[in-house]
Amino acid sequence: MVQQKRSQWASNLGFILAAAGSAVGLGNIWKFPGKVGAGGGGAFLLCYVVIVALIGFPIMLAELSVGRRTQKNMVGAFRSLNPKWAFAGKIGLVTLFVIMSYYSVVGGWVLKYIWVYLTGGDFGTGATVYQDYFTDFITDPGEPLLWGLVFLVMTIFVVVKGVSKGIEKVSKVLMPCLFLLLVGICIRAVTLPGASEGLKFMFTVKMEDFNGDTWVMALGQAFFSLSVGMGILVTYGSYVPKEENLVKSAAWICVLDTGVAFLAALAIIPVVFVTLGADGLGMGGGFAFMALPEVFAGFAGGKIFGLVFFLLLFLAALTSAISILESCVAFLTEEFHMSRLKASILLAVPMSLLSAGYSLSQSEARGINLPWFDFTNGFQMLPMNAVMEKFTDNLMIPVGALCFCLFVGWSWKTTQAVREIENDGAKPFPLRGLWSVMMKYIAPVVIILILFFTIGKGEGLS
Numbered sequence: 001m002v003q004q005k006r007s008q009w010a011s012n013l014g015f016i017l018a019a020a021g022s023a024v025g026l027g028n029i030w031k032f033p034g035k036v037g038a039g040g041g042g043a044f045l046l047c048y049v050v051i052v053a054l055i056g057f058p059i060m061l062a063e064l065s066v067g068r069r070t071q072k073n074m075v076g077a078f079r080s081l082n083p084k085w086a087f088a089g090k091i092g093l094v095t096l097f098v099i100m101s102y103y104s105v106v107g108g109w110v111l112k113y114i115w116v117y118l119t120g121g122d123f124g125t126g127a128t129v130y131q132d133y134f135t136d137f138i139t140d141p142g143e144p145l146l147w148g149l150v151f152l153v154m155t156i157f158v159v160v161k162g163v164s165k166g167i168e169k170v171s172k173v174l175m176p177c178l179f180l181l182l183v184g185i186c187i188r189a190v191t192l193p194g195a196s197e198g199l200k201f202m203f204t205v206k207m208e209d210f211n212g213d214t215w216v217m218a219l220g221q222a223f224f225s226l227s228v229g230m231g232i233l234v235t236y237g238s239y240v241p242k243e244e245n246l247v248k249s250a251a252w253i254c255v256l257d258t259g260v261a262f263l264a265a266l267a268i269i270p271v272v273f274v275t276l277g278a279d280g281l282g283m284g285g286g287f288a289f290m291a292l293p294e295v296f297a298g299f300a301g302g303k304i305f306g307l308v309f310f311l312l313l314f315l316a317a318l319t320s321a322i323s324i325l326e327s328c329v330a331f332l333t334e335e336f337h338m339s340r341l342k343a344s345i346l347l348a349v350p351m352s353l354l355s356a357g358y359s360l361s362q363s364e365a366r367g368i369n370l371p372w373f374d375f376t377n378g379f380q381m382l383p384m385n386a387v388m389e390k391f392t393d394n395l396m397i398p399v400g401a402l403c404f405c406l407f408v409g410w411s412w413k414t415t416q417a418v419r420e421i422e423n424d425g426a427k428p429f430p431l432r433g434l435w436s437v438m439m440k441y442i443a444p445v446v447i448i449l450i451l452f453f454t455i456g457k458g459e460g461l462s
């Protein structure tokens, strides 16, 4: 067998920022605030933090250790430790494929907003202008498709070139910029007159909101946002040098990712309350596209802020999209010896078709009937876009994560993983006992319970 020479991260900071670049993306800014709204505010935030700390973080560590031990892509990694488990890597691949199909559509929305700001930032007038503008745009049957395609082509372009050191270097500068800008927007948002209502909503924990739905949503969102359960971190872990401390790195990635998500919610939810009141929470996702332009319009120079914000959001989305496509391409190139270009094109064609389904099914809101993209009859009255998101977040990602727990806990064994994490004793991991219990028992049981709840309600597919 040909031994592959694998590259390594130049520095631990580079690795943490690259992994954070995969984690921080549209999930934090586009999805998270909407989920906080739907999950009753404080209760969702609490469930989210509990899941990140007790389940997301341990699984992240497990993925990184599998990657660093095997130095392989996600399918190859499972196969080399136990060939019977190669299917688990394939589950991750399918999940990533579906996610990429809708990620590129939403990435296209971001490009459109950059374009609007570049061309003067005119959204029209009226009381609910920003909401109307967004809804009109995403329900248009043509334009979002084009922007989505542009986003996909850009991602392919970078992936075909190889994940250049450029992207790593660029994210080192841009991720902190995104963070600072978000802090600035937060300060503006929480000091708006009337913002306290939104803050109250976010930080009041109502007992009745601690229900199965909130836990399901928190789990799906946490895994999506941390990029765990899909094998991305196996690939990234395979580039980590032995002497690096995996525990610290994983902790940093979790903290950065969760920090950005909280900032996004703080920047957006108060504005939703100021402009639309509590009813605005019913708008669901897409808050960022509706609420933030409103904040930007409220102060001098706001349009520049708008432009810069969406540019940074674009880069955050691009670094995540690259990690998704790259993992699929790495599998095809390593397992089938294809060129990167061929692999990318082979993936892009069906991805674009699925993207079209996602994008066009939004048009149903306009009464445009596109029967071939409408699962309304078969899947409990949900259009294709909702099916795709729920399928990945509530079903595929938790199943992938469960496979990781069972594999590391019971097949490869946590003692082996701990050896890898500790680098044969060189970096003691004081919580190893607790971590092993989490991986073997607690995390799988929690995920299975949540999956039962989801499947019981028929929500995995609808």
Ligand code: PHE
Residues within 6 Å of the ligand: 022, 023, 024, 025, 026, 027, 028, 099, 224, 225, 226, 227, 230, 232, 320, 321, 323, 324
């Ligand atoms: N974690 C990314 C986000 O929050 C999305 C992502 C999903 C990236 C799956 C990689 C794999 O936007």
